[in-house]
Amino acid sequence: MDVDRRTFLRLAGVSAAGAVAAACAPGGSPAPAASSGPAAPPTSAPPAGRLPTGPPNWDDLRSQLAGSLLRPGTDGYDTAKLAFNPLFDTNNPVAIATASTVQDVQACVRAAAGRVTLAARSGGHSYAGYSVPQSGLVIDVAALNKIEVSGGKAVIGAGAKLKDVYAALGRAGRALPAGSCPTVGIAGLTLGGGIGVLARNYGLTCDHLSSAQVVTADGRTLTASADSEPDLYWALRGGGGGNFGIVTEFTFDTDPAPDLTVFTLRFPAGSAADVLGTWQQWIAAMPRELWANVVLSGGSPVQCRVSGCYVGGTAGLNTLLNNLTTNSGARPSQRTVRSVDFLGAMKFFEGGSDRQTFVGSSRIITTPVDAAKVVALAEGRDGTDLLIDGLGGKVAEPAKDATAFWHRDALASVQVYTQTTTKTRDKAADSVSEVVAGLAAAGAGGGYVNYIDPALPDWKTAYYGDNAQRLQDVAKKYDPQNVFRFGQGVVS
Structure with missing residues (x-):
């Protein structure tokens, strides 16, 4: 059901999942990580059949996290919930999890899938406030921000911001076409395509994606590439953030940095x-x-x-x-x-x-x-x-x-x-x-x-366009129960 823009701006985030935007306001001139070890075993059975109901056990989830879990009324919550756009400051997630490891992301999905709206947040630039869902769980991946550049490859955590990505690439003499806002997260930018100032010569950000680590709706971690989960790999290159799982890490092919x-x-x-x-x-x-x-x-x-x-x-x-x-x-x-x-x-x-x-x-x-x-x-x-x-x-x-x-x-x-x-x-x-x-x-x-x-x-x-149907098919394959649902999700 369509809503008018006024209604949405008041109610944004009621049903949302981690989509982020790729640009800031025009200024100046123009205007998620692989596990360092094996994945932790599930603490409960992954979603199968009917999803569980009732609220998550927040105390149990908190005990599993290397990062933090903030609830309304706790110290730090009012700051942690803020996204880039103050229009969404009145959105109040039921909890904000700071994911320090890929296992933290897995634990959040297993604990909350089907119980509350899930939203991964990288840079928090969603133009619609989808990364701060009202009464949902925000999985903040900002701490998954490693950037490793070696040879022609760059391995970048989902929480890395463009200013840090560019600095690391510049030191290594490499380039990756991406956006122009320094605080945008690499995740949302890539998943939506990645339009930027080098696009005509080097292509989109997503065109340089060689693989991605993804936590799926059943709590597994998959590697999506041309040779592994190719349908998911296809969808991640321009299919929008929040639709198929939570990406924790990207591997990109880079180019020599030009003058x-x-x-x-x-x-x-x-x-x-x-x-x-x-x-x-x-x-x-x-x-x-x-x-x-x-x-x-x-x-x-x-x-x-x-x-x-x-x-x-x-x-x-x-x-x-x-x-x-x-x-x-x-x-x-x-x-x-x-x-x-x-x-x-x-x-x-x-x-x-x-x-x-x-x-x-x-x-x-x-x-x-x-x-x-x-x-x-x-x-x-x-x-x-x-x-x-x-x-x-x-x-x-x-x-x-x-x-x-x-x-x-x-x-x-x-x-x-x-x-x-x-x-x-x-x-x-x-x-x-x-x-x-x-x-x-x-x-x-x-x-x-x-x-x-x-x-x-x-x-x-x-x-x-005509890719919408295939995107819906991919989403249903990897998220058959629509765990990562939100207002403009491809299967919403």
Whole structure:
């Protein structure tokens, strides 16, 4: 049953399971672990047949955990329950387990499956608050944050944050395409696909995933790869967080860290439609070494900037940028071009790390849309940004059904991001809904699951397209009793 955005924002988390988003508010420029030993034997029989009823035995679970278990009213609970977005501060989980080991995750699943909603939380950036379920159990995997880079492989715990991932990769001279928000967790980013500033040249984050350790609904730990649990491996690459189990560790294939050139072009008022219209044709024709986005900042007038990065030097980039400015007829009021290393580029694009109050959603551009209509949607909407991130290039090489990520043929994704407060959230929610509907009318359909939005029309098809049915089949195979259910789970 669909709910309107206002109702959801008040009640978010009633039925949820660990989906997290992949980006922060636009700032600056543009805007789970393998066991160190054998798995612990189950302390009780894994779910089979009918799931148990009644509340979990919290004292028994606490005694099994190497980490902590916080209940309402205990010291630390009020802080531990907080996610990135203060809109969900009123969500009160029945318990928060800090998972220090993969055995902790197993114990939580065995103790609570079928009894309360389960939600794995990595970075806590879920746009819908799904990682903080009301009256549910939060399994916080932040302590599973190891990052080991050796040769061309990176083994990364589900709780690792992007700022730490990038720092470790930079020290090792390696690169992994990922998102731009420093406090986003690697888990949610990867499971939803992983759009980022290197995507056109290197692909999505999930395209580099070679294997994952997953705690399933029956409390087992499985390894998902091309040769082991291949259906699960397929689903984890773009099928969204929270749907199939709790990933505790990822193994990625990395690339040698490139030297990059980053840039920002700020355009004068009145040029946004010309820039966006030209940009759509321009980015499609660019070599995959160039990634760029357009950011439309709402107001009167709408402000516009184009930012990006280039795997190459300044001379080659400047030629490509001149092509954009000449064809758009818009002369930038400010032009910044800078040579940086991999880590420097990631810092150039990172958004803010402080908690931010916002409402967000998304659409996908497959073929060029009416630029004037899109710009008009931002007119007069102070505090709203439309972040239009270029895709194509390496992202488009796999077939649409090669992984769960459906939008292989997309020209760009559009993130709608509106700053708000708890007092003005209803107004912001209505505004976002209007923009999302307007984007569809302008020719942008679909949606990106890492900008998850309960009010998005036909969200399952929007996120997963023709891959939705296979995702449902995989979820039923590994979670036949829908233990990891939540409001936008693939079998909900």
